[in-house]
Amino acid sequence: MKKKVISAILCAAMVSTMAVGCSSSDSKKDSKSDKKDGYKVAYIARAQEDSFAAWLADEMRAAFKKTGDMSLEVFDGEANDEKENSIIENCIANGYDGIIVQANNGEAQLPYIQQIVEADIPCITTNPRVECEGTGSVDADPYEQAKVNCELALKKIPKNAKVVVLQGPAGNFHSTKRREAWKKEFFDKRSDVKILAEDIANWNKDEAMQLMEDWVQAYGQIDAVISMNDNMAAGAIEAVKDNAKYKNMQAYGVDGTAEACLLIKEGKMTSTGLQSAIDLAKMNTEAMHDVLTGKKKVTDINDNVPAPLITSDNVDEYIQMYKDNGQIKE
Secondary structure (H helix, E strand, O other): OHHHHHHHHHHHHHHHHHHHHHHHHHHHHHHHHOOOOOEEEEEEEOOOOOHHHHHHHHHHHHHHHOOOOEEEEEEEOOOOHHHHHHHHHHHHHOOOOEEEEOOOOHHHHHHHHHHHHHOOOOEEEEOOOOOOOOOEEEEEOHHHHHHHHHHHHHHHOOOOOEEEEEEOOOOOHHHHHHHHHHHHHHHOOOOOOEEEEEEEOOOOHHHHHHHHHHHHHHHOOOOEEEEOOHHHHHHHHHHOOOOHHHOOOEEEEEEOOHHHHHHHHOOOOOEEEEOOHHHHHHHHHHHHHHHHOOOOOHHHOEEEEOOOEEOOOOHHHHHHHHHHOOOOOO
16 A cells, blocks of 8 residues: 555656646747747848848848847858858857858858757748758749849840859859759750850959959950859959940849849840849748747748849839839939
8 A cells, every 4th residue: 555655656746747847848938939028030141242142131130120029130251151150159159039041151051050950049041041950941042043044045145155154152052053044044055155264253243353354364255244143243244344345245143133233224234033132031030030929830931032034124113122222322
């Protein structure tokens, strides 16, 4: 009988302990979805020198301000993997409620993004998407962004044209997929077109300008610049702006930045696939809010923004958009 009483007491204690454990877990979950003092979110931007990354960071700040219950701190990765990885570690240590990562190099940032997941902090990767179990993503389809340019280039780039190609950072998902689209959707279909040179300019305008200056000296005639983003395309255009020989040179990019739209309007750039920082920021903000307030699991977040083509036919509406948000002054 005595043994039975002791056994009953032990069982009761175990049930009590299990109940306390579950209650504590639920209480922690509830406190996270009902945080009275607001949620603190970190956004780690790839590089503020990149015009698109800078635009996205500005739009992120604006979108988060409208929420009322989330604050955002923006960090600059400076296009440096070690710098960005160090920032990620610091954000984990500082206990942010959520972290949004714009990777410079998805492969280099992956182990550190995994650390965010292991720390039980909701993580969204954006522009580009980084495939990592336990995270969400808000992005654009880089293949589609380039493909819309390719469809136009098939018609516009002259027969037997000589072109140069500007790539983003090695290992960057967006650069890789855009280049893949150009191969499959343009170069494989236009065997007459010759690639004179191809190099990495790291999304950077100055690096692209230097490469273009070297290529002009080496090759003379260049009929088109195939760039994986607008910033590099703008650098290539800048390099030949005073050279009448390149008056009819075509240039293709991705992002739909304010600068690119003005270059299209001026007839210096052919087209760009829009990657709307406004839409990306809005979707990231809404997604993180849904996760932090318990409406969604972070792994449910897998969204893409559309990629319309901007040309001389429709550029005025995008220029007006930039005037409205202050990026282009009247």
